[in-house]
Amino acid sequence: KKQYTQNQSVDWARVSESVGLSERECLEANQFGDGKARWIYDPDTFSWDMANRMTAFIEVNYPRPLPVNYTAVSNYMWIERDDCVNMAGLLRGEIKWTEDAVAKVVELRNQGMMYKDIARQLSPNLTAKKVAHAYS
Numbered sequence: 001k002k003q004y005t006q007n008q009s010v011d012w013a014r015v016s017e018s019v020g021l022s023e024r025e026c027l028e029a030n031q032f033g034d035g036k037a038r039w040i041y042d043p044d045t046f047s048w049d050m051a052n053r054m055t056a057f058i059e060v061n062y063p064r065p066l067p068v069n070y071t072a073v074s075n076y077m078w079i080e081r082d083d084c085v086n087m088a089g090l091l092r093g094e095i096k097w098t099e100d101a102v103a104k105v106v107e108l109r110n111q112g113m114m115y116k117d118i119a120r121q122l123s124p125n126l127t128a129k130k131v132a133h134a135y136s
Contacts, residue, residue, distance in 0.1 A: 012076070024061050027072035036074065039083040041090055043120050051091055051124065053077070054084065093125040097134050105135050 010030075016023045039050070057076050062068045068088070074081035095101060101122065108118045115128035115135070122131070 010075075010078075024072060027075045028069050030071075030075045033074070033081075036078050036080050039077075039079045039087055041087065041123060043124075046124055048124075050077070051087070054087065055091060058088070090123040091125055093123065093127060093130070095123050095126055095130070102134055105131055109135055 012023045012026055015026045019026065021029070054073060054077055058068055058073060061072065070081050070085050070088075073084045073088075077084060079087075089095070104122070105118055108121060109115075113121075115131045119126040119128050119131045
């Protein structure tokens, strides 16, 4: 708590040692979250470094078939939980086809953009085939 309230980066290994729990248990139990960053996909600023860091954390701590605890992921990344959930889906090539998402596809398609280019506008791993299916 002291590291958090002093706006310091949380040293989860130190926290783990002081409370006698694993780092993962500490990350899952942490209830402090004010000041977490947002992570909204933008094709012009997307960083694979952050994406790879999150993916590696998930693979090490939540191997299949364990369900991913996105509270722990959020605390590890210090990113809003819902943004971690959304980005994990985008990294798997999944997207929620909301009315806004479909409208964006229609708009970009009407501008002459190809499906593969539209896919990159929506997600780092979305396929052109999924975009074409949503468009039809």
